[in-house]
Amino acid sequence: MAIFPQTRTGRSNTVQSSTEPPAARTGALRLPSLRHFGPNWYATVMGTAIVATAGAALPVDVPGLRAACVAVWALSAVLLAAVLTARAGHWVLHRDQARAHLMDPAVAPFHGCLSMALLAVGAGTLVAGQDVIGHPAAVAVDAVLFTAGTVTGLAAAVAIPYLMVVHHRPAPGTASPVWLLPLVAPMVSAAVGPLLVPELAPGQGREALLLACYAMFGLSLLATLVVVPLVFARLVHQGPLPLALTPALFLVLGPLGQSTTAVSQLADVAPGAIAAPYASASGAFAVLYGVPVMGFALLWLALSAALVVRAMRRGMRFTMTWWGFTFPVGTCVTGAAGLARHTGLDAFTWLAVALYALLVTAWAVAGVRTLGGLLGGALLAAPQPLRPATVRAT
Numbered sequence: 001m002a003i004f005p006q007t008r009t010g011r012s013n014t015v016q017s018s019t020e021p022p023a024a025r026t027g028a029l030r031l032p033s034l035r036h037f038g039p040n041w042y043a044t045v046m047g048t049a050i051v052a053t054a055g056a057a058l059p060v061d062v063p064g065l066r067a068a069c070v071a072v073w074a075l076s077a078v079l080l081a082a083v084l085t086a087r088a089g090h091w092v093l094h095r096d097q098a099r100a101h102l103m104d105p106a107v108a109p110f111h112g113c114l115s116m117a118l119l120a121v122g123a124g125t126l127v128a129g130q131d132v133i134g135h136p137a138a139v140a141v142d143a144v145l146f147t148a149g150t151v152t153g154l155a156a157a158v159a160i161p162y163l164m165v166v167h168h169r170p171a172p173g174t175a176s177p178v179w180l181l182p183l184v185a186p187m188v189s190a191a192v193g194p195l196l197v198p199e200l201a202p203g204q205g206r207e208a209l210l211l212a213c214y215a216m217f218g219l220s221l222l223a224t225l226v227v228v229p230l231v232f233a234r235l236v237h238q239g240p241l242p243l244a245l246t247p248a249l250f251l252v253l254g255p256l257g258q259s260t261t262a263v264s265q266l267a268d269v270a271p272g273a274i275a276a277p278y279a280s281a282s283g284a285f286a287v288l289y290g291v292p293v294m295g296f297a298l299l300w301l302a303l304s305a306a307l308v309v310r311a312m313r314r315g316m317r318f319t320m321t322w323w324g325f326t327f328p329v330g331t332c333v334t335g336a337a338g339l340a341r342h343t344g345l346d347a348f349t350w351l352a353v354a355l356y357a358l359l360v361t362a363w364a365v366a367g368v369r370t371l372g373g374l375l376g377g378a379l380l381a382a383p384q385p386l387r388p389a390t391v392r393a394t
Helices: 022-026 037-055 065-093 095-103 110-134 135-168 176-196 206-237 243-272 276-313 322-325 329-344 346-376
Strands: none
Touching: 037 110, 037 322, 037 346, 065 095, 065 110, 065 276, 065 322, 095 110, 095 135, 110 135, 110 176, 135 176, 135 206, 135 276, 176 206, 176 243, 206 243, 206 322, 243 322, 243 329, 276 329, 322 329, 329 346
């Protein structure tokens, strides 16, 4: 079932309508599965697309990997179309619930996933999809999805914090890793935008896009530095997250891995876009920033994995939060691959390979469990209250 964080009273934070829409009561048009089809479903698109782009970025030659990446990209494109259609139906048929999601502090941050889904599929199109549709068409598709994803991402980065301040007003000590979702979307733009820089004519256009990506890198990084300490403080002072939300701890890896990817990608294209002194500085910054951040990402990965093992031993069941094991880990794969390119160290190459193996495993498990939940109807049912974490002393 789709599960979201608790309110201060301990109940599910998803606002439920007191009555079903007239169509549901009369049976004239019944699509009950879409009523609870929230924005968190975009995570399936993100988690699938990153398998393709991360696989293509690996600094090793694996027979058959390229073809597999193309197939996974095609699947992500189909998923994007399906989820966009379902979300449109959700807004048309269940507008009261769609508005309630925006007013729900547990669900609203997931609206940032729309941007990242668009950006991830767009990048995958240019990285892997061009093998199928050709380079010119891939550039056009990526340009459209990059523009749409960047605009929606910047809008979410402003609108969701605004709603948190004005309407949600979360209590102290309730910070959640999902708060990062709308804030990390501009970082994804910063990481995939460099793919389009060489496609622009030399001059103002290239430089403007490059510097815009750096601006979005800074925007997202500074916002992340505000939220991550709140999340860690919540863990230290309030104890582990509820069992079903424990996988959300992996979301912290997203801005870490994505920012490392961004500086590496920007350094790759900087020589053809800005003056020499700044281009060489970009290469140095990619290493001097990326290595320490990757170190912290590995620390957080170990801490999160330990808490997930603890939660599983206490009965954690599958929910859509398991998709948090995919996209954030994938950004660490592309970040490690970027460091391998810029440092030449085999250690980063094998780190990227190990993380990719973890990513593929997590994606396969989440995908199979999601398909089973869809066929059984559990994932489209109304959210249920979360099981609290056990006593901290244990």
